[in-house]
Amino acid sequence: MTFLPIVDRELRLAARKRSTFWLRVVAALVAMVIGTGLMILSLASAFNTVSLGTVLFNILTWFALAAALCAGLFFTSDCLSEEKRDGTLGFLFLTDLRGYDVAGGKLLATSFRGAFALLAIFPILAITLLMGGVTGVEFWEKTLALLNALVCSLVAGLFISAISRDSQKAMAGTLFLLVLWLGGGPLADGILALLKWRAPKALFSVSSPLYVFSTIGSWGRSPFWRGLLVNQAIAWMLFALASVLVPRTWQQRRRAAGPASTSSWSYIWRYGSARRRAALRRKLIGRNAVLWLACRERWQSLGVWALALVVAGTFLGLLVANIPPPFWVVWSSFSWAFVWLLYLWSASQASRFFIEARRSGLIELLMAAPVSVRDIVEGQWRALLRLFSLPVILLLAVHLAGSFFVATRSMGLVPAPARNMVPSFAVTLVGSGAAIIVSAANLVAICWFGMWMGMTSKSNNLATLKTLAFVQVIPGMVISFASGLVIPIVIMPTILKGGFTSKNATSWMTSSLMSWIPLITIAVSTLLTLGKDLGYLVWARRMLLETFREQATRSLTPFRYAARPLVPPPVPAPPVIQLQQ
Numbered sequence: 001m002t003f004l005p006i007v008d009r010e011l012r013l014a015a016r017k018r019s020t021f022w023l024r025v026v027a028a029l030v031a032m033v034i035g036t037g038l039m040i041l042s043l044a045s046a047f048n049t050v051s052l053g054t055v056l057f058n059i060l061t062w063f064a065l066a067a068a069l070c071a072g073l074f075f076t077s078d079c080l081s082e083e084k085r086d087g088t089l090g091f092l093f094l095t096d097l098r099g100y101d102v103a104g105g106k107l108l109a110t111s112f113r114g115a116f117a118l119l120a121i122f123p124i125l126a127i128t129l130l131m132g133g134v135t136g137v138e139f140w141e142k143t144l145a146l147l148n149a150l151v152c153s154l155v156a157g158l159f160i161s162a163i164s165r166d167s168q169k170a171m172a173g174t175l176f177l178l179v180l181w182l183g184g185g186p187l188a189d190g191i192l193a194l195l196k197w198r199a200p201k202a203l204f205s206v207s208s209p210l211y212v213f214s215t216i217g218s219w220g221r222s223p224f225w226r227g228l229l230v231n232q233a234i235a236w237m238l239f240a241l242a243s244v245l246v247p248r249t250w251q252q253r254r255r256a257a258g259p260a261s262t263s264s265w266s267y268i269w270r271y272g273s274a275r276r277r278a279a280l281r282r283k284l285i286g287r288n289a290v291l292w293l294a295c296r297e298r299w300q301s302l303g304v305w306a307l308a309l310v311v312a313g314t315f316l317g318l319l320v321a322n323i324p325p326p327f328w329v330v331w332s333s334f335s336w337a338f339v340w341l342l343y344l345w346s347a348s349q350a351s352r353f354f355i356e357a358r359r360s361g362l363i364e365l366l367m368a369a370p371v372s373v374r375d376i377v378e379g380q381w382r383a384l385l386r387l388f389s390l391p392v393i394l395l396l397a398v399h400l401a402g403s404f405f406v407a408t409r410s411m412g413l414v415p416a417p418a419r420n421m422v423p424s425f426a427v428t429l430v431g432s433g434a435a436i437i438v439s440a441a442n443l444v445a446i447c448w449f450g451m452w453m454g455m456t457s458k459s460n461n462l463a464t465l466k467t468l469a470f471v472q473v474i475p476g477m478v479i480s481f482a483s484g485l486v487i488p489i490v491i492m493p494t495i496l497k498g499g500f501t502s503k504n505a506t507s508w509m510t511s512s513l514m515s516w517i518p519l520i521t522i523a524v525s526t527l528l529t530l531g532k533d534l535g536y537l538v539w540a541r542r543m544l545l546e547t548f549r550e551q552a553t554r555s556l557t558p559f560r561y562a563a564r565p566l567v568p569p570p571v572p573a574p575p576v577i578q579l580q581q
Contacts, residue, residue: 006097006105014112027067027117030477031060031124037481053131060128061142064121065213068114068150069178072157073344074465075110077174080161080246082459085359089250099243107158107239114150138217141224145213148231152209153178155235155242162242163249167355167460168348172303175344181234182210206230272298289371290379291386293362294353301387304345308391311338312398319405332406335399339439342395343472344464346388346443350450351463353380358455363552373548377451377541384447392443396436404432430519434526445533445540446471452540455551475532483525 014020038056080102083089092102122143128134157174164170185204193200205211206227215222271277277296284292318331357363366376450467457463 004101004104006092006101007108010105010109011112014109017113020113020116023113024116024120028120028124030063030474031121033481034059034063034477035124035127051133053128054133056131057125057128057134057139057142060121060125061146061213064118064146065149065210068118068146069153069182069209071110071114071150072153072155072174072178073171074461075114076106076154076157077161077164077170078167078459078461079106079110079158080242081164081167081170084165084250085167089246093247093250099246102246103158103162103239103243106161107154110158111150111154114154115147118146118150141216142213144228145209145216145224148228149209149213152181152231152235155238156181159238159242162245168352171348171461171464175341182208184208186211202227207234270299271296288375288379288382289369290366290376291382294380294383295386300349301391304342304388304391307338307341308394308398311335311395315398315402328406331402335402338395339399342392343442343446343468346384346446347450347464347467347471348460349388350380350384350447351454351457351467352460353383354451354454355457355460355463358552367549367552373545377544377548380451381447396439399439400432400436403435404429431522434522438526438529441530441533442472445536448537448540448544452543455544455548471533471536475529479525479528479532482528483521 035056038059039052080089089102125139125143129136129139156177157170160173160177161170164173185207188204189200189202192203202211202215202223206223207230208227209231212224212227212231215224215227272280276298280295281292284295315331318327354363357366446467449471450463453463453466454460457466
């Protein structure tokens with residue numbers, strides 16, 4: 001028997017996929033574009049070669065860290081739960097395979113693409129060694145820290161997938177486990193430091209991959225190797241637990257049929273009470289059957305409402321406590337993290353209905369029913385508005401108030417001689433309003449493009465990844481680069497006329513033109529983002545309405561026609577002999 005046969009099979013399948021090739025090509029291209037853009041922007045700045053190498057190395061490594069930590073969300077969080085839903089995982093355990101065979105095969109197959117993407121970035125990172133400002137020890141420690149973060153993220157998704165069955169719950173559980181793993185240790189050390197009135201010590205923080213990455217290059221004795229060993233010990237412990245749980249959690253427990261199953265607490269949490277279900281059916285099924293189907297599950301809306309109330313309550317508590325200005329900078333970072341969490345939730349929820357409908361055969365029933373394509377598409381869109389519009393408005397309002405409050409409070413942190421460089425009240429107000437408009441437009445574009453990805457993708461995680469990558473990540477980099485070119489374009493005439501000397505630089509920085517640069521940058525970024533969102537919205541809506549029936553006829557697993565059996569050649573009938581009378 002082949003040693004680890006599932007590992008061998010999964011690696012062969014992963015090596016033949018187009019995504020394995022294109023992911024490493026895209027990773028290398030993104031790193032090259034970021035490096036090229038930074039070099040172009042540095043032509044009009046005061047960066048020398050050494051500082052440019054350091055800045056480029058830090059930007060690329062932090063982008064790579066974010067991608068490595070997100071690998072578990074999109075690659076492994078649904079790898080085992082998808083097999084459970086399809087009913088194919090149980091067939092593997094009819095043989096003499098063990099849990100570590102299946103878990104190891106899935107882990108290696110999913111890590112194949114992520115590891116290749118990181119390997120494609122490493123040569124570009126090595127260029128910063130030639131530019132200066134980066135040591136060889138720092139380069140290799142950052143490389144090991146990125147691989148450590150990738151392994152930790154993939155193992156966290158594998159563990160959650162071993163105990164889950166629903167794709168969206170598996171993604172949410174993986175996100176919660178990663179946040180706990182990344183921030184639990186530093187938070188525990190901070191609480192201990194506050195209780196004992198002493199400086200924080202790295203006791204539990206070494207369990208965090210983010211802390212291990214951030215300690216590289218710091219002064220003093222670094223806990224890098226100790227933290228790396230602790231991270232790997234936790235990761236392999238989770239892998240061992242996943243290997244033990246997979247053979248015991250693949251079976252679906254059947255509930256008792258009849259009214260008892262609809263009166264259980266889990267069913268009521270998901271669909272509501274009998275009165276609520278009847279009222280919702282009477283109210284919505286006459287308007288649009290798809291609207292009623294998409295609004296049946298209420299736990300999605302309750303989760304977003306809980307998030308919105310927690311964020312609003314925290315913001316009001318910080319206002320009442322009157323915290324110092326430096327803490328508002330931390331709140332600004334957390335508010336943007338919540339916005340990206342909302343993007344992730346919207347992309348997953350927008351594609352989930354069509355993915356599940358294609359998998360269960362509901363799409364074929366809707367096509368056979370007297371329901372038009374426009375009714376199906378608009379029913380899903382109206383369901384998203386009905387479930388999530390109010391909590392999203394509350395989140396965006398808190399984000400607007402927080403951004404404006406952070407901007408006004410942070411002005412007190414700037415020294416008096418440099419306060420003329422701080423954006424004015426009007427710039428702060430315009431920037432906060434533009435951020436909210438852009439966030440709302442991004443959510444609308446994500447929902448429509450996510451619906452289209454739900455009709456063309458095989459899994460919910462893949463549809464979510466495509467939506468965020470095509471709508472937010474890749475266009476965001478391009479727009480950031482384009483808006484960053486505003487300053488070089490504005491000051492280029494000064495450079496061409498009299499040279500960019502220190503005297504000219506001082507006079508230019510104190511001129512009235514400098515006060516308009518933030519407004520110009522905000523306007524360019526906002527217009528480009530709104531144009532991008534409008535383009536995605538129109539294109540996705542047109543594709544849904546025009547090609548919906550064509551995509552609905554395609555199964556998630558394409559049917560392969562069997563080879564035509566060999567038929568022996570026909571044997572001629574014997575001649576008829578007529579008897580003479």
